[in-house]
Amino acid sequence: MGLSSLLLLVAFLGGSSLHYLDGRSSRLSLEKTFGRSLKDSQCKHMLKHLHNGARITVQMPPGVEGHWVSTSCEVRPGPEFLTRSYSFYSNNTFQAHQFYYEDNHCAKPTYTLVIRGRLRLRQASWIIRGGTEAEYHLHHVQMVCHTATVAKELSQRLNRSCRGAVKGPWEPSVIYELWSEEGGYDCSRELNFAMHELQLLRMEKQYLHHNMDHLVEELFLGDIHTEPSQRLYYKPSSYQTALQNAKNHDHGCIVCRIIYRSDEFHPPILPPRADLTVGLYGQWVSQRCEVRPEVLFLTRHFIFHDNNHTWEGHYYHYSDPVCKHPTFTIYARGRYSRGLHSTRVLGGTDFVFKVNHMRVTPMDFTTTSLLNVFNGNECGVQGSWLVGVEQDVTLTNGCVALGIRLPHTEYELFRMEQDAHGRYLLYNGQRPSDGSSPDRPEKRATSYQMPLVQCSASSQSSEDSRADDVDGPLLHHNDCTGWHRGSQQLVEVTLGAFVASLLLSRQS
Secondary structure, three states: OOOOOOOOOHHHHHHHHHOOOOHHHHHHHHHHHHOHHHOOOHHHHHHHHHHOOOOEEEEOOOOOOEEEEOOOOEEEOOOEEEEEEEEEOOOOEEEEEEEEEOOOOOOOEEEEEEEEEEEEEEEEOOOOOOOEEEEEEEEEEEEEEOOHHHHHHHHHHHHHHOOOOOOOOOOOOOEEEEEEOOOOOEOHHHHOOOOHHHHEEEEEEEEHHHOOOOEEEEEEEEOOOOOHHHHHHOOOOOEOOOEEEOOOOOOOOHHHHHHHOOEOOEOOOOOOOOOOOOOOOEEEEEOOOEEEOOOEEEEEEEEEEOOOOEEEEEEEEEOOOOOOOEEEEEEEEEEEEEEEEOOOOOOOEEEEEEEEEEEEEEOOHHHHHHHHOOOOOOOOOOOOOOOOOOEEOOOOOEEHHHOEEOOEEEEEEEEEEEOOOOOEEEEEEOOOOOOOOOOOHHHOOOOEOOOEEEEEOOOOOOOOOOHHHHOOOOOOOOOOOOOOHHHHHHHHHHHHHHHHHHHHHHHO
């Protein structure tokens, strides 16, 4: 739970797109759910733009041929700070540059990986709607170090784990082989290196500011497991930050041009910038339809009240990758407390968030049926759920059907920055890839989710953040993604019946 998806409804709701209300009634119900506080506001306008498809075209299968680059200094779990420059060719081969840094502004390069191989696109993903599955085959993985210190440290480290492959101390600005088809050794495993991100792809096209002369193409590759030791075995179920086509990119992206002109011997050095103090005030919304592991699509709207350190969150969940068909919404609120600057992630600030109040609104028949079949008043009033009608689940300590227990505490990581257009962006911690919750300090994230953009400096809310709603004692809870055994069995049975009926209908 917390500041990303408050729950994971597993693949059951991923199939709900085959059974949703007609578009008009869904939109009317969703507008009602947004609440009066968003009426005619900039925040509502931005969310409505997303829910109307944001004029985004998804190319299936994706046309990946071309040169794709990062738009910022990226943060991977660990943390690792890097930029990427990937080229895909018409003969299905590719060359990928991953530039690594010691700082969170990508101004001090340490080493570069050069990866060459072959990519073969497969079918549309059955698990992640809107994505395309692919297979890759590596030919070479090479490394260039950019300082004498890094060269010495890495050669010593690799010599211990990959004996015979590293001969003598390494030198900076010299390219060394980590793995090749003919070499008979693989030193890349010591770095937890894998290119499994190429197993899931999604390509989007959009015209910025409705200008038909300003096409931007973005390539989303599979996500990276939040536990580095698991990267070698993880199959992506979400996406990383998008790469932009160097030919068709946002004209304001200076970083894109710097990375485009770089190579393994001349790594990109991004312009230095100061770390912004994280100010949790005002309202923030998603910039795109976001994808979460386990087949979740959602948009988010947060309201922070810095005068009393309370927060509100609206989570709008959908069955489709462009967020047009709503399945359920959640309203949550609670308190937060600011911690110190992160000692693990440069540029990050630690926070603690508590959730003590929650309301749920089912938006389609499938979700409503799921909520109504559970026995006991452990998720609102038993059997009373209706499409488009909100229920408070605070008094039932959350919703067992959705795996939510209240109250709930999460240990968060935040950072702020400004984009090329001067807008403030807010990043919060990436959710654990294993589906658990960061409910202990040691599980705090070391990387970030897709950023939210500030839509209003005002924190005027549709709800009264009363102290008696958020000050209750913390009770025993499961993390938001934990399923009770009976709940999961029911979902599995229901899903099995659903798939069977679908197959039978196709055969008839």
